[in-house]
Amino acid sequence: MPAARVVSLVPSLTEAVAVTVPGALVGATDWCSHPADLDGLGVARIGGTKNPDVAAVVALAPDLVIANEEENRLADLAALRGAGLEVLVTEVRGLDQAFAELSRVLAACGGPARPQWLADAEDAWSEPPRPGPRLRAAVPIWRRPWMVLGRDTFAADLLARLGVDNVYATHAERYPRVPLEELRAAGPDLVVLPDEPYRFTREDGPEAFPGLPAALVSGRHLTWYGPSLREAPEVLSAALSAAGR
Incomplete structure (x- = not known):
């Protein structure tokens, strides 16, 4: 019932x-x-x-x-x-x-x-990724200490569908702590900084990765599974494009 x-x-x-x-x-x-x-x-x-x-x-x-x-x-x-x-x-x-x-x-x-919003979300994500070379990204979700997306995560799957692969996708942990020096040394093409759970902003986050493009993205569109999935491909793609994707 x-x-x-x-x-x-x-x-x-x-x-x-x-x-x-x-x-x-x-x-x-x-x-x-x-x-x-x-x-x-x-x-x-x-x-x-x-x-x-x-x-x-x-x-x-x-x-x-x-x-x-x-x-x-x-x-x-x-x-x-x-x-x-x-x-x-x-x-x-x-x-x-x-x-x-x-x-x-x-x-x-x-x-x-x-419901209609779920059908719309499925349709929105059925489109193939935009043509172009795939990029490798580090995706911090916290700092002090630095934590990133590791293996087997929803957010990394969304990014992969948009042509951006997680540098730590094969890490043993799902949300590993990684020292900043190691993050930089991993050689990502860009860093993806969501505004939740840690609220990364233009003034708090990109400065830790000098010379590396930084995509500031909506955490709700990257990590939530719900009605926001309808517009998530467009919103996330726009943020990645603004960073030079």
């Missing part, structure tokens, strides 16, 4: 449910920023993705809690299950898996498995 009351612990899934089945969403994290009118929909805030208020979630009496194996902690998910709540945990390591997981989540929340 589809869930009538849903709590989301993942910002991108919050947006997907809110846009598709707005009446079902009763709780979301403090980091859930889309859609912009989320608070106006009467959605309760239940803490962060890494530190949700379990008691607050339980008090909302949801039929379903949606989470992600990477964004949420096992201990919190276990506590929610221990309180008798049903928890649906997604796993997203690439674009195709994201599309499949979105369909699964939306169907569980009482919505269509393939």
Whole structure:
């Protein structure tokens, strides 16, 4: 039976449910920023993705809690299950898996498995990459210490589909810590700097890679799997082009 009351612990899934089945969403994290009118929909805030208020979630009496194996902690998910709540945990390591997981989540929340925005996103990503030589990029996601995209990540899959390969795609870790000197020595053609989870800006990030083109990209379009996927190819391609892609 589809869930009538849903709590989301993942910002991108919050947006997907809110846009598709707005009446079902009763709780979301403090980091859930889309859609912009989320608070106006009467959605309760239940803490962060890494530190949700379990008691607050339980008090909302949801039929379903949606989470992600990477964004949420096992201990919190276990506590929610221990309180008798049903928890649906997604796993997203690439674009195709994201599309499949979105369909699964939306169907569980009482919505269509393939709403128009999801069909549009699939169509947008079906276009072949723009002709031209492939580039190699380092993709930091944090500094102090420096951390980058490693193996088997959703964001790296999106970039690869746009003709940009992750320098650390074969690293043993998914989000390794890499000293800045090693990042520079890896010989990337450019550095891709998203504005989340660390907020890289023109004044904070590019200066660490002198002489290297820097693409400042929208973290929502690079790392979120939801309605933003419709315009992500265009938005990301524009940012990469501005950096000389």
